[in-house]
Amino acid sequence: MTDTVEHAAKTPDVEQPWAALGLRGDEYARIRETLGRRPTSCELAIYSVMWSEHCSYKSSKVHLRRFTELPDETPLGKTLAGIGENAGVVDIGQGYAATFKVESHNHPSFVEPYQGAATGVGGIVRDILAMGARPVALLDPLRFGPADAPDTRRVLPGVVAGIAGYGNCLGLPTVGGEVVFDSSYAGNPLVNVLCVGVMRHEDVHRAHASGVGNRVVLYGARTGGDGIGGVSVLASETFGDEGPSKRPSVQVGDPFLEKLLIECTLELFGEGLVAGIQDLGGAGLSCATSELASAGDGGMHITLDRVPLRDASLTPEEILMSESQERMMAVVRPADVERFLAVCAKWDVPATVLGEVTDTGRLVVEWAGEVVVDVPPRTVASEGPVYQRPYARPQAQDALIAAGSDRLPRPAGGAELRETLLRMAAAPNLSAKTWVTEQYDRYVQGSTVLAQPEDAGVIRVDADSGLGVAVATDGNARFVALDPYAGAQLALAEAYRNVAVTGARPLAVTDCLNFGSPEDPGVMWQFAEAVRGLADGCRVLGVPVTGGNVSFYNSTGDTAVLPTPVVGVLGVLDDVRRRTPLGFSRAGAALFQLGETRDELDGSEWANVVHGHLGGVPPRVDLEAERRLAEILVAASGEGLLDAAHDLADGGLAQALVESCLRGGSGARVEVPEGTDPFAFLFAESAARAVVALSPGAEARFSELCAEHDYPVERIGVIADAGPDSRVDPELELRDLFTIPLAELREAHERTLPDLFD
Amino acid sequence: MARVVVDVMLKPEILDPQGQAVQGALARLGFAGVTAVRQGKRFELELAGEASDQQLATAERAAQTLLANPVIEDYRVRVEG
Numbered sequence: 001m002t003d004t005v006e007h008a009a010k011t012p013d014v015e016q017p018w019a020a021l022g023l024r025g026d027e028y029a030r031i032r033e034t035l036g037r038r039p040t041s042c043e044l045a046i047y048s049v050m051w052s053e054h055c056s057y058k059s060s061k062v063h064l065r066r067f068t069e070l071p072d073e074t075p076l077g078k079t080l081a082g083i084g085e086n087a088g089v090v091d092i093g094q095g096y097a098a099t100f101k102v103e104s105h106n107h108p109s110f111v112e113p114y115q116g117a118a119t120g121v122g123g124i125v126r127d128i129l130a131m132g133a134r135p136v137a138l139l140d141p142l143r144f145g146p147a148d149a150p151d152t153r154r155v156l157p158g159v160v161a162g163i164a165g166y167g168n169c170l171g172l173p174t175v176g177g178e179v180v181f182d183s184s185y186a187g188n189p190l191v192n193v194l195c196v197g198v199m200r201h202e203d204v205h206r207a208h209a210s211g212v213g214n215r216v217v218l219y220g221a222r223t224g225g226d227g228i229g230g231v232s233v234l235a236s237e238t239f240g241d242e243g244p245s246k247r248p249s250v251q252v253g254d255p256f257l258e259k260l261l262i263e264c265t266l267e268l269f270g271e272g273l274v275a276g277i278q279d280l281g282g283a284g285l286s287c288a289t290s291e292l293a294s295a296g297d298g299g300m301h302i303t304l305d306r307v308p309l310r311d312a313s314l315t316p317e318e319i320l321m322s323e324s325q326e327r328m329m330a331v332v333r334p335a336d337v338e339r340f341l342a343v344c345a346k347w348d349v350p351a352t353v354l355g356e357v358t359d360t361g362r363l364v365v366e367w368a369g370e371v372v373v374d375v376p377p378r379t380v381a382s383e384g385p386v387y388q389r390p391y392a393r394p395q396a397q398d399a400l401i402a403a404g405s406d407r408l409p410r411p412a413g414g415a416e417l418r419e420t421l422l423r424m425a426a427a428p429n430l431s432a433k434t435w436v437t438e439q440y441d442r443y444v445q446g447s448t449v450l451a452q453p454e455d456a457g458v459i460r461v462d463a464d465s466g467l468g469v470a471v472a473t474d475g476n477a478r479f480v481a482l483d484p485y486a487g488a489q490l491a492l493a494e495a496y497r498n499v500a501v502t503g504a505r506p507l508a509v510t511d512c513l514n515f516g517s518p519e520d521p522g523v524m525w526q527f528a529e530a531v532r533g534l535a536d537g538c539r540v541l542g543v544p545v546t547g548g549n550v551s552f553y554n555s556t557g558d559t560a561v562l563p564t565p566v567v568g569v570l571g572v573l574d575d576v577r578r579r580t581p582l583g584f585s586r587a588g589a590a591l592f593q594l595g596e597t598r599d600e601l602d603g604s605e606w607a608n609v610v611h612g613h614l615g616g617v618p619p620r621v622d623l624e625a626e627r628r629l630a631e632i633l634v635a636a637s638g639e640g641l642l643d644a645a646h647d648l649a650d651g652g653l654a655q656a657l658v659e660s661c662l663r664g665g666s667g668a669r670v671e672v673p674e675g676t677d678p679f680a681f682l683f684a685e686s687a688a689r690a691v692v693a694l695s696p697g698a699e700a701r702f703s704e705l706c707a708e709h710d711y712p713v714e715r716i717g718v719i720a721d722a723g724p725d726s727r728v729d730p731e732l733e734l735r736d737l738f739t740i741p742l743a744e745l746r747e748a749h750e751r752t753l754p755d756l757f758d
Numbered sequence: 759m760a761r762v763v764v765d766v767m768l769k770p771e772i773l774d775p776q777g778q779a780v781q782g783a784l785a786r787l788g789f790a791g792v793t794a795v796r797q798g799k800r801f802e803l804e805l806a807g808e809a810s811d812q813q814l815a816t817a818e819r820a821a822q823t824l825l826a827n828p829v830i831e832d833y834r835v836r837v838e839g
Binding site: 111112115221224225226250251252253254256257310311324325348 | 768770771772773774775778779782827829830
């Protein structure tokens with residue numbers, strides 16, 4: 001029988017499986033206190049999923065406040081929507097706005113790599129869509145176990161195929177991201193995905209249900225048993241054996257339906273038929289109804305029997321919990337309902353009126369003519385539990401910091417440096433990621449200006465003016481492990497720099513914070529420090545955090561993954577025709593290095609690849625310098641001074657030279673500046689640096705620009721032989737040290753992933 | 759010579775977008791009265807000799823690890839003919 005509100009009130013002593021649903025004793029007691037009775041099984045299902053870490057941010061909330069305390073202003077003015085909305089929205093000029101957000105789909109992608117990654121893409125695309133924007137691009141920051149581990153052969157190809165399968169079918173270009181290998185991710189890959197959307201200012205939509213009497217419409221896919229692992233406990237323990245015994249927790253995506261959903265939703269916006277909107281993601285209907293209601297007039301009444309089902313045997317608890325993909329919920333004025341349904345019908349998208357907005361302050365759900373849920377929606381969605389988890393710097397941190405890389409043997413002389421460079425260029429983390437990125441459609445929609453392996457993805461927004469956006473994601477977890485505060489700032493600095501080297505002005509930040517268990521004080525310390533570092537960093541750079549996602553409980557066995565805050569930065573280019581690519585292409589162009597190289601190799605890729613070593617302190621952070629460097633790069637690009645530019649990060653200058661030479665098909669003749677140690681010159685990972693190739697005749701003005709910004713700059717060489725039509729085989733030459741033909745370099749750099757995964 | 763057939767179907771609760779697309783096409787083309795379509799795969803493994811228990815166990819293992827994805831699919835191994 002159905003556990004109605006009336007029945008619950010009469011049977012206070014019924015045992016309920018709150019623990020199996022992941023609730024704590026005090027949380028269950030709090031639900032009883034809020035309701036003044038025991039919850040019905042449907043209510044218990046709603047609270048348990050909405051109060052989960054994933055939906056409630058109960059362990060992270062107290063720290064994330066640092067982001068909301070930042071000024072809600074980008075360098076171009078007030079943000080149009082910030083944290084708390086489905087995604088942040090920023091003004092990019094000329095009447096356009098951009099929205100972007102990064103999310104994780106880590107655990108589902110380990111269980112079923114293809115579908116896990118695919119539905120991760122689908123989820124973030126609906127978040128962007130719900131803001132009123134047309135999704136225009138994706139980026140995928142990925143972390144896997146060791147490249148040669150047997151399980152990586154299962155997980156990586158599945159994840160990549162899932163992203164490609166969903167994104168390509170949807171017609172969305174994947175223009176950036178990362179692929180990083182580390183043994184800590186062996187049992188817990190990180191699959192993050194960032195989506196960018198573009199709209200006009202007046203088209204921004206918010207998630208709230210207001211206007212008493214407005215209808216609540218569910219549209220999109222029919223509801224099935226996707227993603228309801230936990231709630232089956234309710235069916236089996238409370239209601240005997242009539243329900244289906246076991247439900248799959250694997251969600252399966254349908255990108256073709258999502259494409260219809262995008263076009264349908266954009267037409268609904270265009271016709272002015274949407275008063276409020278929310279996508280259905282984690283926690284499905286429970287989340288959409290309670291969040292819409294608590295952000296609006298405070299009440300909603302829906303009839304659950306009307307939800308179109310794929311599987312008629314679903315119980316009401318399961319319908320409320322289902323994470324079936326490709327669904328949206330809209331609030332529609334009664335006079336518009338008919339036209340709303342007609343637009344949905346035109347796009348072949350099922351749509352159903354479930355109920356209406358009320359002013360009762362209650363979320364009421366009916367099933368089979370009886371009330372099964374009657375709760376104050378705010379207690380579900382926004383006023384859930386908040387924890388001050390204990391955190392403490394782990395004792396082992398001191399030993400980690402003390403074990404610096406200075407005792408590791410370094411290569412000496414030209415032959416050893418040459419061998420080290422080739423070895424690093426071929427290491428999985430630094431090798432070409434073409435095997436991955438060529439599976440993604442990078443150019444669909446015809447607006448891609450730059451895509452991987454460029455430092456940032458650049459998308460044209462307005463074909464007439466050339467207005468465009470640039471987006472990059474970065475995160476060096478090895479640095480974060482050594483010092484979470486500085487490491488998170490280095491991630492921010494790198495993404496910021498990667499946007500700036502394309503010539504774009506960085507505007508705003510989204511972050512995906514992937515950590516271990518919040519119940520481990522050491523992990524919580526990493527988290528708190530990383531958030532503090534990011535917030536302080538954003539303040540210095542003058543960019544807001546407009547949204548993001550926290551993913552806890554990432555571990556391989558009992559060992560947490562490396563603390564991995566992934567930072568996405570969005571920037572704007574007034575004219576994408578002025579963007580700076582990274583490939584060296586014009587022979588004779590002078591090469592300059594911006595910034596200061598120090599002997600900073602702790603946590604570096606060199607220490608990792610050559611010695612399997614992690615210890616010491618990460619490179620020094622100087623955000624004031626990062627800001628000036630970005631100003632120089634943006635100004636130089638705008639004035640047409642640059643042929644190419646590349647940020648220096650993992651692998652140091654050596655890696656940047658490898659990538660820029662191979663990308664442009666040109667060699668380079670590089671000279672180690674006097675008084676500099678060749679090894680540090682090539683492999684140190686000092687921040688706030690970039691290498692640039694100047695346009696003809698730009699040298700005087702460029703030097704002046706650097707002087708104006710009081711920025712260290714040094715000529716390090718020249719681009720040698722251009723392209724395939726040259727008769728000389730191009731080479732990378734380090735004067736007095738070594739020479740490597742590009743063909744040899746290419747073989748080393750580009751064979752690694754195909755050899756592992758083909 | 760024996761033939762082992764492995765039938766692979768998505769588990770009943772798993773969404774089958776291909777099957778749904780076929781169902782939609784059937785209706786559009788006038789094949790009335792079809793209320794649901796599920797699409798699966800069929801593998802025919804030709805064996806060198808008779809279908810011994812050992813051979814069947816091998817086929818079972820192949821189905822489990824390669825032919826089907828047991829996270830989202832069911833499979834059935836049988837000898838034909």
